[in-house]
Amino acid sequence: MPKLNDDAAAPHLELAEKRLRSLVDISRAFSKEVELSALLAVVARRTSDAIGTERTSVFLRDPECRELWTVVAEGELREIRIPEDAGIAGWVAMRGEPAVVSDVTNDPRWNKEVDRKTGYTTRNILCVPMDDAQGERLGVFQCLNRTQGSFTEDDVKFLQAIASQAAIYIQNARLLEARKQMFDSLVDTLAETIESRDPLTAGHSRGVMRYAVGAAKKMGLQADDLEVIRYAALLHDYGKIGVPDHILRKPTVLTPAEYEVIKKHVLHTQQILARIHFEERLRDVPAVAAHHHERLDGSGYPKGLRGEDISPGGKVIAVADVFDAMTSRRHYRGPMSVNQAVELISDGAGSQFDADVVEALKRYLVEEGTLSAGD
Amino acid sequence: MPKLNDDAAAPHLELAEKRLRSLVDISRAFSKEVELSALLAVVARRTSDAIGTERTSVFLRDPECRELWTVVAEGELREIRIPEDAGIAGWVAMRGEPAVVSDVTNDPRWNKEVDRKTGYTTRNILCVPMDDAQGERLGVFQCLNRTQGSFTEDDVKFLQAIASQAAIYIQNARLLEARKQMFDSLVDTLAETIESRDPLTAGHSRGVMRYAVGAAKKMGLQADDLEVIRYAALLHDYGKIGVPDHILRKPTVLTPAEYEVIKKHVLHTQQILARIHFEERLRDVPAVAAHHHERLDGSGYPKGLRGEDISPGGKVIAVADVFDAMTSRRHYRGPMSVNQAVELISDGAGSQFDADVVEALKRYLVEEGTLSAGD
Numbered sequence: 001m002p003k004l005n006d007d008a009a010a011p012h013l014e015l016a017e018k019r020l021r022s023l024v025d026i027s028r029a030f031s032k033e034v035e036l037s038a039l040l041a042v043v044a045r046r047t048s049d050a051i052g053t054e055r056t057s058v059f060l061r062d063p064e065c066r067e068l069w070t071v072v073a074e075g076e077l078r079e080i081r082i083p084e085d086a087g088i089a090g091w092v093a094m095r096g097e098p099a100v101v102s103d104v105t106n107d108p109r110w111n112k113e114v115d116r117k118t119g120y121t122t123r124n125i126l127c128v129p130m131d132d133a134q135g136e137r138l139g140v141f142q143c144l145n146r147t148q149g150s151f152t153e154d155d156v157k158f159l160q161a162i163a164s165q166a167a168i169y170i171q172n173a174r175l176l177e178a179r180k181q182m183f184d185s186l187v188d189t190l191a192e193t194i195e196s197r198d199p200l201t202a203g204h205s206r207g208v209m210r211y212a213v214g215a216a217k218k219m220g221l222q223a224d225d226l227e228v229i230r231y232a233a234l235l236h237d238y239g240k241i242g243v244p245d246h247i248l249r250k251p252t253v254l255t256p257a258e259y260e261v262i263k264k265h266v267l268h269t270q271q272i273l274a275r276i277h278f279e280e281r282l283r284d285v286p287a288v289a290a291h292h293h294e295r296l297d298g299s300g301y302p303k304g305l306r307g308e309d310i311s312p313g314g315k316v317i318a319v320a321d322v323f324d325a326m327t328s329r330r331h332y333r334g335p336m337s338v339n340q341a342v343e344l345i346s347d348g349a350g351s352q353f354d355a356d357v358v359e360a361l362k363r364y365l366v367e368e369g370t371l372s373a374g375d
Numbered sequence: 376m377p378k379l380n381d382d383a384a385a386p387h388l389e390l391a392e393k394r395l396r397s398l399v400d401i402s403r404a405f406s407k408e409v410e411l412s413a414l415l416a417v418v419a420r421r422t423s424d425a426i427g428t429e430r431t432s433v434f435l436r437d438p439e440c441r442e443l444w445t446v447v448a449e450g451e452l453r454e455i456r457i458p459e460d461a462g463i464a465g466w467v468a469m470r471g472e473p474a475v476v477s478d479v480t481n482d483p484r485w486n487k488e489v490d491r492k493t494g495y496t497t498r499n500i501l502c503v504p505m506d507d508a509q510g511e512r513l514g515v516f517q518c519l520n521r522t523q524g525s526f527t528e529d530d531v532k533f534l535q536a537i538a539s540q541a542a543i544y545i546q547n548a549r550l551l552e553a554r555k556q557m558f559d560s561l562v563d564t565l566a567e568t569i570e571s572r573d574p575l576t577a578g579h580s581r582g583v584m585r586y587a588v589g590a591a592k593k594m595g596l597q598a599d600d601l602e603v604i605r606y607a608a609l610l611h612d613y614g615k616i617g618v619p620d621h622i623l624r625k626p627t628v629l630t631p632a633e634y635e636v637i638k639k640h641v642l643h644t645q646q647i648l649a650r651i652h653f654e655e656r657l658r659d660v661p662a663v664a665a666h667h668h669e670r671l672d673g674s675g676y677p678k679g680l681r682g683e684d685i686s687p688g689g690k691v692i693a694v695a696d697v698f699d700a701m702t703s704r705r706h707y708r709g710p711m712s713v714n715q716a717v718e719l720i721s722d723g724a725g726s727q728f729d730a731d732v733v734e735a736l737k738r739y740l741v742e743e744g745t746l747s748a749g750d
Contacts, residue, residue: 027536027543030543168544169543172547172551176550179554181652183554185650186565189650190561190565196617241616272564277553277556277559279554279557
């Protein structure tokens with residue numbers, strides 16, 4: 001591979017090369033960290049290294065409070081909040097232009113307050129705006145105290161490149177989060193509206209979700225599995241939409257024929273959920289939801305699955321479902337006490353229910369104070 | 376602002392500066408284009424400019440077909456498809472290492488086929504892999520024919536920086552799309568399952584959506600407005616979940632009391648939809664859905680709004696709703712012909728319905744062949 005070999009240019013070339021390499025590294029960091037502040041902390045550290053500066057801070061705008069706050073401030077664990085127009089960061093946030101200040105003590109824009117609070121001594125500052133695609137100002141990137149000399153035009157461009165990438169990342173993260181919230185709120189609303197046909201079951205899906213996720217955490221299940229259980233629990237009774245009012249709300253014991261209709265809701269749930277294009281990591285939701293009436297010994301429905309053929313998430317929801325139902329009022333009986341319900345579920349551990357799940361649910365109930373530790 | 380001023384290094388510094396500037400520009404491009412292939416076309420053009428190369432291509436992997444295909448191939452409008460391991464692009468895609476080839480005729484990996492098909496003469500190639508955060512290979516970036524000399528190590532690093540950014544963008548775009556599909560499929564499924572309580576209304580929400588979006592397009596409404604109308608149409612009868620079976624499926628004319636219960640579904644729809652955290656651009660969905668039984672002259676329900684107080688989207692859905700209902704079978708009557716329905720709606724134009732919407736719906740029906748142009 002041909003090499004550039006102008007010796008006189010070598011030190012500067014090294015710098016240019018180093019910076020290009022830093023940009024590549026930083027670009028890659030953007031795709032590796034999932035959590036925004038952790039990512040920006042990595043970016044800030046690499047930016048300080050690449051530019052040769054003591055500290056890099058990232059301020060985000062809080063439009064409601066008209067403030068700037070530090071999502072990252074190297075060397076400072078506390079969040080710093082300043083009025084949106086205060087200091088050099090505020091000037092940049094308002095004007096949308098970079099600021100290069102070689103001696104802050106000579107700059108009238110300088111806000112001494114922050115140094116006074118943090119005990120840090122700022123000598124010089126480079127600060128650039130961070131704007132999203134629609135030109136909205138998300139915040140500013142700021143480097144403090146260049147270790148050698150003053151900030152250069154190259155530094156400005158370099159920091160602008162970083163701020164551009166960060167802006168894309170932040171905007172994407174917000175869009176992804178907004179879309180997730182939209183989906184989650186629709187799932188929540190759906191679960192509640194399905195229950196709204198029968199006031200006595202109001203809150204059941206949410207209850208099952210709480211107990212199932214609580215137990216699953218105690219079992220050490222990981223984030224993606226917990227999410228699958230969360231959605232499957234909220235949606236497990238979706239198929240009840242196909243059960244007629246007169247059976248759903250019947251105040252007396254169901255006939256065998258009516259019970260058969262009720263039992264079909266599990267198949268309906270699975271058929272309905274199979275039509276939802278869950279993200280890859282959530283693709284087990286329909287199967288997990290479809291297992292909530294299966295029993296370890298094969299006596300459940302709709303398939304009479306046994307042991308390992310039942311999904312782990314399905315086993316968790318089965319216990320949570322029965323526990324929430326037993327401790328709630330129904331048309332044909334009053335609510336059972338927590339102790340009674342725990343006893344009945346413990347009796348079924350190993351036959352109807354997975355014993356690990358039953359233990360995990362008990363631990364969760366003790367932890368949240370619903371059950372006393374001795375029970 | 377201090378300037379670097381080593382004269383001997385000037386030409387190379389200019390190059391380094393130019394490249395840093397290109398990187399900033401390209402970073403910004405990533406946040407401006409919404410459509411993937413349009414974005415990558417801009418990135419390819421700027422990459423060619425920055426590196427000084429005739430053409431830049433972006434190949435994406437198609438794992439199912441085990442092929443690489445050009446989402447962008449500068450100077451070539453047709454999509455080029457090659458086996459995933461063919462040629463230098465294939466070598467890079469398989470190995471995950473960059474390839475720098477100063478004379479393709481001397482390289483055994485060279486695949487002459489593509490030049491033969493396109494009539495282009497490739498002399499030299501720089502090709503780098505494009506991997507996502509999990510290390511999955513998304514495709515490759517390829518520059519053809521450097522205008523002066525051979526590709527350098529700097530070129531490799533520069534192209535890697537671009538490919539890293541493109542990978543983040545592509546992965547984000549796919550994640551956003553997956554999340555949108557998840558939400559959309561839940562909305563579709565929800566609309567269908569609510570209708571499933573009454574087989575005669577099956578497909579109604581979808582029909583209203585089709586007529587409403589069709590008419591709205593004819594009226595020149597823009598993408599975001601069309602999306603609001605789409606969701607509002609699909610969800611406009613969500614509130615019917617609160618209407619009991621015996622009223623919903625009653626085969627004879629409703630009593631005034633039963634009709635009052637039916638009318639409440641609009642308020643329920645609005646209350647339910649208000650709990651969904653729609654993305655900013657979709658925030659009007661609940662209000663638009665809530666207006667589908669309002670009438671221009673104030674004789675509608677639930678609020679008896681008039682004229683401009685009814686949202687434009689609500690006016691469109693009102694017409695689409697009545698048209699779909701009239702042309703479908705109901706418990707108490709058979710379906711009306713399209714001509715009859717259009718006539719009745721036209722009679723209501725200016726009093727019950729917005730005249731522009733009625734005209735737009737007619738144009739849509741003519742265009743799709745449901746209505747003949749003379750009617």
